[in-house]
Amino acid sequence: MTITLERPRIGVDLGEKKIIPDANELVLDGGFSVPETNAFGQTFRDYNAESDRKKTVEEFYRTNHLHQSYAFVKRMREEYGKLNRVEMSIWESIELLNEFVDDSDPDLDEPQIEHLLQTAEAIRKDYPNEDWLHLTGLIHDLGKVLLHPSFGELPQWAVVGDTFPVGCAFDESNVHHKFFEGNSDYHNPKFNTKYGVYSEGCGLENVLMSWGHDDYMYLVAKENKTTLPSAALFIIRYHSFYPLHRFGAYSYLMNEEDKENLKWLHVFNKYDLYSKSKVRIDVEKVKPYYLSLIEKYFPAKLKW
Ligand SMILES: [Fe+2]
Numbered sequence: 001m002t003i004t005l006e007r008p009r010i011g012v013d014l015g016e017k018k019i020i021p022d023a024n025e026l027v028l029d030g031g032f033s034v035p036e037t038n039a040f041g042q043t044f045r046d047y048n049a050e051s052d053r054k055k056t057v058e059e060f061y062r063t064n065h066l067h068q069s070y071a072f073v074k075r076m077r078e079e080y081g082k083l084n085r086v087e088m089s090i091w092e093s094i095e096l097l098n099e100f101v102d103d104s105d106p107d108l109d110e111p112q113i114e115h116l117l118q119t120a121e122a123i124r125k126d127y128p129n130e131d132w133l134h135l136t137g138l139i140h141d142l143g144k145v146l147l148h149p150s151f152g153e154l155p156q157w158a159v160v161g162d163t164f165p166v167g168c169a170f171d172e173s174n175v176h177h178k179f180f181e182g183n184s185d186y187h188n189p190k191f192n193t194k195y196g197v198y199s200e201g202c203g204l205e206n207v208l209m210s211w212g213h214d215d216y217m218y219l220v221a222k223e224n225k226t227t228l229p230s231a232a233l234f235i236i237r238y239h240s241f242y243p244l245h246r247f248g249a250y251s252y253l254m255n256e257e258d259k260e261n262l263k264w265l266h267v268f269n270k271y272d273l274y275s276k277s278k279v280r281i282d283v284e285k286v287k288p289y290y291l292s293l294i295e296k297y298f299p300a301k302l303k304w
């Protein structure tokens with residue numbers, strides 16, 4: 001099936017809600033062919049596949065679901081929203097990330113820089129004119145610097161994994177849903193109804209998401225006044241929100257702009273997920289191109 005979608009406006013003011021139609025429509029299927037198995041020979045995101053990583057991933061979600069409560073997220077947002085820890089360029093943060101492997105991911109055990117460049121390069125191949133989307137691919141996971149001592153050295157459960165709203169009932173489509181029973185919000189009548197503290201169509205921007213690299217990088221990009229379009233910020237904040245973009249859960253919290261941006265997230269997700277492989281990218285060869293994009297969309301050093 002082919003779905004067309006509007007090209008987002010570059011440099012759009014985030015406060016501006018207008019979506020201006022553009023005659024230049026894009027084709028959703030950019031020609032990327034989806035591989036059948038991950039680097040371990042299993043289907044992607046198979047949380048039941050027997051592998052050395054299965055136990056690590058399961059233990060990860062047990063801890064994640066136990067601790068990600070409304071109060072916890074509020075506290076983390078306030079703390080990290082100050083952006084008073086480090087001043088660092090985008091490329092410096094990429095190099096910092098290179099030391100880590102993501103425990104929550106059943107499909108990848110390569111250093112992060114490989115994943116960032118594989119994602120960005122796969123998008124670039126299929127969407128050569130959407131440079132904002134190439135850069136989004138490169139930076140979407142940079143919030144994982146939270147694992148580093150200079151950023152508070154947060155445990156993996158507070159940095160990676162699928163994300164979900166807090167402040168309303170945990171949808172059953174969340175991976176390892178059973179582990180939410182240990183979460184204090186699960187038993188709190190203020191938070192355990194369909195809408196909880198939210199209302200229909202309130203807009204995802206007004207919804208607290210479980211804390212991790214997605215929301216952190218969103219805050220960093222937004223507060224540093226990037227000129228990336230709102231679709232890029234949407235992708236960054238919700239790229240791990242699988243209950244929404246895979247299963248359509250929580251869609252009643254979306255407003256019209258969210259619905260538009262979700263189309264781009266669907267495009268992006270295919271590359272985020274399926275470009276993970278053992279094929280190495282020549283970093284030095286592609287670096288100048290990405291430095292030029294960083295210069296364009298993040299002209300100054302970033303506050304983190
Ligand atoms: Fe991610």
Ligand SMILES: [Fe+2]
Pocket residue numbers: 115140141272
């Ligand atoms: Fe990713």
